[in-house]
Amino acid sequence: MNKQTEAVLNYHKRTKHTLERYAKGPESLDWEDQPDQFRRFSGCAIISLPKPGAELESLFADLDIPETIPAQPLTLTSTALLLELAFGLSAWKQFGPSRWALRCNPSSGNLHPTEAYLISTGNEFVNSGVYHYVSHDHSLEQRCRFPDNAAFDSELLIGLSSIHWREAWKYGERAFRYCQHDIGHALGALRYAAATLGWSIEILADWSDDNTGQLLGLERDDFKKQEHEFPDIICRINTHVHNKQVADRTLLDSAQAGTWFGKANSLGAYHMYNWPIIEEVSAAASKPQTEEPGQQTIRLAIAKSSCTKTATQIIRQRRSAQQFDGKAPPLPQADFFRMLAAVLPTTAAFEHWRWSPKVHLFIFVHRVAGMAPGIYALPRQAEALEALQAATLPEFDWQKISEAIPLYQLHSGECRQIAKTLSCHQPIASDSAFSLGMVAEFGDTVQTAPWLYRRLFWECGLIGQVLYLEAEAAGVRGTGIGCFFDDSVHELLGFKDDKFQSLYHFTVGNPLEDKRIETLPAYGHLDNVA
Ligand SMILES: Cc1cc2nc3c(=O)[nH]c(=O)nc-3n(C[C@H](O)[C@H](O)[C@H](O)COP(=O)(O)O)c2cc1C
Numbered sequence: 001m002n003k004q005t006e007a008v009l010n011y012h013k014r015t016k017h018t019l020e021r022y023a024k025g026p027e028s029l030d031w032e033d034q035p036d037q038f039r040r041f042s043g044c045a046i047i048s049l050p051k052p053g054a055e056l057e058s059l060f061a062d063l064d065i066p067e068t069i070p071a072q073p074l075t076l077t078s079t080a081l082l083l084e085l086a087f088g089l090s091a092w093k094q095f096g097p098s099r100w101a102l103r104c105n106p107s108s109g110n111l112h113p114t115e116a117y118l119i120s121t122g123n124e125f126v127n128s129g130v131y132h133y134v135s136h137d138h139s140l141e142q143r144c145r146f147p148d149n150a151a152f153d154s155e156l157l158i159g160l161s162s163i164h165w166r167e168a169w170k171y172g173e174r175a176f177r178y179c180q181h182d183i184g185h186a187l188g189a190l191r192y193a194a195a196t197l198g199w200s201i202e203i204l205a206d207w208s209d210d211n212t213g214q215l216l217g218l219e220r221d222d223f224k225k226q227e228h229e230f231p232d233i234i235c236r237i238n239t240h241v242h243n244k245q246v247a248d249r250t251l252l253d254s255a256q257a258g259t260w261f262g263k264a265n266s267l268g269a270y271h272m273y274n275w276p277i278i279e280e281v282s283a284a285a286s287k288p289q290t291e292e293p294g295q296q297t298i299r300l301a302i303a304k305s306s307c308t309k310t311a312t313q314i315i316r317q318r319r320s321a322q323q324f325d326g327k328a329p330p331l332p333q334a335d336f337f338r339m340l341a342a343v344l345p346t347t348a349a350f351e352h353w354r355w356s357p358k359v360h361l362f363i364f365v366h367r368v369a370g371m372a373p374g375i376y377a378l379p380r381q382a383e384a385l386e387a388l389q390a391a392t393l394p395e396f397d398w399q400k401i402s403e404a405i406p407l408y409q410l411h412s413g414e415c416r417q418i419a420k421t422l423s424c425h426q427p428i429a430s431d432s433a434f435s436l437g438m439v440a441e442f443g444d445t446v447q448t449a450p451w452l453y454r455r456l457f458w459e460c461g462l463i464g465q466v467l468y469l470e471a472e473a474a475g476v477r478g479t480g481i482g483c484f485f486d487d488s489v490h491e492l493l494g495f496k497d498d499k500f501q502s503l504y505h506f507t508v509g510n511p512l513e514d515k516r517i518e519t520l521p522a523y524g525h526l527d528n529v530a
Helices: 003-014 060-064 076-087 164-196 209-216 248-257 276-284 311-317 333-342 382-391 416-422 443-448 452-473 486-493
Strands: 046-048 089-095 098-103 114-121 129-134 139-145 155-162 200-203 230-238 359-365 374-378 408-412 434-441 477-481 500-509 518-520
Touching: 003 164, 003 276, 003 443, 060 164, 060 311, 060 452, 076 114, 076 155, 076 164, 076 311, 089 311, 114 164, 114 248, 155 164, 155 209, 164 200, 164 230, 164 276, 164 311, 164 452, 209 230, 209 248, 311 452, 333 359, 333 452, 359 416, 359 452, 382 434, 416 486, 434 443, 434 452, 434 486, 443 452, 452 477, 452 500, 486 500
Parallel strands: none
Antiparallel strands: 046 139, 089 098, 089 518, 114 129, 114 155, 129 139, 155 230, 200 230, 359 374, 359 434, 374 408, 434 500, 477 500
């Protein structure tokens, strides 16, 4: 085993929560001293984007067949809408003197370690270069101006990075996992935003992290040391208005020869604790240049969503449920089946995910019409079925219960209490209609290449984002669950080694609103700005 793989496996093991003790985190938190949620760069030209909040006609249900959605022309307005629907604010919440922003993309603890960048070339509406998106102001900060003499085709790319420390401030050593989940959610949010505009995304999966960092200017000396950003991913936005692409090398050369502006703000909070293991695991899981497979092309039809809302409505209303009504009527079976069908890898939502699925669902059904409470499994790929059967408890039935989706009943019986206990005693895992664990093909994947560790979490986040939006479309609500007792989940299912590991949990049900919390418009604060 090489050193990087060892470091990644060691990190994973060490950051498991157990019933006896939680992974290492800060012993106390000063809530007044939270890291600034919004990164800004001082000394950059700022472009205020067209007013947020525009509605488009495409229905959420249309996103299953995105080709039916007319492609929006590539303008500053449509680019701004892409950024807003993917990473923009969706509301403010207020409770007493506390006020906090919510965004279209969720984030563990609402800490938002993910930063988004726009790379534009050859577009008349903005000079070629690299821009940082400030979701609070709905504006772009020009970080880099590409050399004027470079002749470019029209291109739009989005880059994502993570400020690990922003998350570690609250969650300590386990934070690196949550940053990866958040990247998966952001990738999902970007895909839905693009599809709403009649566009699609392509992950530039070959790129090394070093190159991603170079294009986004992350290796520059413009960041406070502990608050620097780690490169994660670059996506090309296919706007269907041209078919030429700017070569990767040209982008990198332009960034290298370009003029850079700005210094990153300090996130403010006092760095009371350090978590060196996060630096270690990010170095060990850093991605080199690789050759990756092309986009997948097989799409299988699924039962149509009954949702009649527009895609923009569903995207902006997405929230995490804080509590569920454990006595609400059961979730209709058709909605449950639709949600599970929507996370299969052969849907439009996973077309940019080039790799065969490595994450499978183990579901705790509490209250779904026509379904016995119990434990179910949804292998997201037929080839995984045998290995999953072999690795789980021999007494599981594995009785196939649907022709339409690969859903198997393993054990019948009330499992609310166990679901709650396993998810760090959180009632959101038991009062819902169902909750689930996302189980990854782990050991072999990480042994193949240590950086694939991050991709497993991204796949989980992407599944989570699909579930969030599908839950809204079905008139219920979801919540991601990063806090769970890893090995207790494995024990319950029968896993004896690290061949399979549960990496993320999720729950869906009838939300209970806390009426004391006021909801304010996402961009009301911009109304008075000249
Ligand atoms: C990776 C991840 C893990 C999360 N874990 C939990 C959790 O364990 N418990 C919980 O109540 N909420 C959890 N959440 C929900 C977040 O707290 C929520 O996304 C955040 O407060 C922002 O609110 P919003 O989703 O309504 O925009 C998680 C969300 C994500 C993305």
